[in-house]
Amino acid sequence: xxxxxxxxxxLAEIVxxxxxxxxxxxxxxxxxxxxxDIDSLSMIEVVVxxxxxxxxxxxxxxxxxxxxxxxxxxxxxxxxx
Amino acid sequence: xxxSITGPTTLRxxxxxxxxxxxxxxxxxxDEIIQNIDSSDExxxxxxxxxxxxxxxxxETVVAxxxxxxxxxxxxxxxxxxxxxxxxxxxxxxxxxxxxxxxEIAHKLGTGHAAAFDISAACAGFCYGLSxxxxxxxxxxxxxxxxxxxxxxxxxxxxxxxxxxxxFADGAGAVVVGPADSEDEQGIGPVVWGSEGEHQTLITQRExxxxxxxxxxxxxxxxxxxxxxxxxxxxxxxxAKVARQALDAAGVSVEELDVFAPHQANMRITDAMANALMLxxxxxxxxxxxxxxxxxxxxxxxxxxxxxxxxxxxxxxxALVIGFGxxxxxAAQVIRMP
Numbered sequence: 001x002x003x004x005x006x007x008x009x010x011l012a013e014i015v016x017x018x019x020x021x022x023x024x025x026x027x028x029x030x031x032x033x034x035x036x037d038i039d040s041l042s043m044i045e046v047v048v049x050x051x052x053x054x055x056x057x058x059x060x061x062x063x064x065x066x067x068x069x070x071x072x073x074x075x076x077x078x079x080x081x
Numbered sequence: 082x083x084x085s086i087t088g089p090t091t092l093r094x095x096x097x098x099x100x101x102x103x104x105x106x107x108x109x110x111x112d113e114i115i116q117n118i119d120s121s122d123e124x125x126x127x128x129x130x131x132x133x134x135x136x137x138x139x140x141e142t143v144v145a146x147x148x149x150x151x152x153x154x155x156x157x158x159x160x161x162x163x164x165x166x167x168x169x170x171x172x173x174x175x176x177x178x179x180x181x182x183x184x185e186i187a188h189k190l191g192t193g194h195a196a197a198f199d200i201s202a203a204c205a206g207f208c209y210g211l212s213x214x215x216x217x218x219x220x221x222x223x224x225x226x227x228x229x230x231x232x233x234x235x236x237x238x239x240x241x242x243x244x245x246x247x248x249f250a251d252g253a254g255a256v257v258v259g260p261a262d263s264e265d266e267q268g269i270g271p272v273v274w275g276s277e278g279e280h281q282t283l284i285t286q287r288e289x290x291x292x293x294x295x296x297x298x299x300x301x302x303x304x305x306x307x308x309x310x311x312x313x314x315x316x317x318x319x320x321a322k323v324a325r326q327a328l329d330a331a332g333v334s335v336e337e338l339d340v341f342a343p344h345q346a347n348m349r350i351t352d353a354m355a356n357a358l359m360l361x362x363x364x365x366x367x368x369x370x371x372x373x374x375x376x377x378x379x380x381x382x383x384x385x386x387x388x389x390x391x392x393x394x395x396x397x398x399x400a401l402v403i404g405f406g407x408x409x410x411x412a413a414q415v416i417r418m419p
Binding site: 039040041044045048060063 | 127128309310311313314317318349353
């Protein structure tokens with residue numbers, strides 16, 4: 001299982017690829033909407049790519065609870081363990 | 082048993098012979114839409130790619146728009162109305178339960194007594210109709226079939242619903258399906274289609290007509306409602322898989338493809354599907370939605386018409402078309418451009 005930092009940096013790569021936001025900006029405390037300016041449709045694209053990359057399932061109802069990068073990283077950690 | 086029934090025993094090749102569209106006269110800008118909803122031109126453009134759309138006037142009825150589009154398709158095909166054996170109309174906005182719009186359209190086109198009926202397959206309706214028409218020609222049931230996708234979605238759009246008010250629009254698109262010269266020139270690939278009724282509440286009407294008329298909040302129109310995010314996810318990823326299956330069924334690789342014309346639901350869905358399909362840069366992608374909005378069953382033929390006009394597509398090109406929408410329903414096939 002990937003470490004917390006590996007998940008964060010993997011997620012950062014995905015965010016960069018889909019939205020063009022620099023990967024270095026994707027830090028744990030950042031809010032997807034307010035800090036990284038990621039809209040709901042891009043968020044779905046990020047989630048689908050993360051599901052593939054980390055081999056986890058992130059249901060539609062959960063996506064709205066993933067406000068920050070840290071929320072997403074911990075969800076992926078838990079779902080993958 | 083006293084007798085036997087005879088009928089055709091061989092398949093005949095089919096193809097699209099001609100294409101035509103009708104774009105309504107009223108251009109509606111995003112600035113007009115946001116007078117009723119808490120939104121902005123920029124929000125609409127970034128979330129949907131829509132810059133403007135067209136809404137029909139009272140005179141631009143489902144029948145009138147269809148007759149115009151189908152007349153153009155017949156002229157493009159070089160087929161006289163009396164040579165038409167069947168008219169198939171896909172629409173969810175012909176507001177009579179009966180008779181079918183197709184019957185009046187067939188009559189006004191001058192087809193004589195061609196068979197005529199409507200189908201209800203929402204935004205997949207054009208591809209559903211195309212599949213039926215192709216099989217009719219292949220099976221010998223009809224020689225020439227007119228397939229029309231037509232909508233006046235503005236009639237069923239809630240102008241105060243910020244998730245759909247900017248999205249839906251009106252128009253008609255038509256093709257003539259008829260015989261190809263040889264099996265090598267088969268111009269309509271096998272359909273890959275289906276329905277997922279377990280998701281029927283994702284895009285639907287707020288209530289049925291009886292409740293809309295006589296319920297406590299009535300009388301009012303039973304407007305369309307949609308859960309955008311799950312639909313986006315389904316359309317972008319699940320539909321890319323269906324599109325790939327349609328390529329496989331036709332024996333066409335992405336390298337051989339010239340045109341990708343998905344239902345014009347949302348530019349972001351088109352982009353996500355194109356990415357998932359890993360289309361080579363040389364494949365021209367339909368982006369009619371920017372000017373036209375989401376016209377449901379009409380969107381694919383309208384998009385193809387624009388691509389032929391602009392030179393993004395030419396006659397003989399191989400195009401992947403896929404429709405998907407309320408139901409949920411979907412259908413995809415590879416076609417050769419007329």
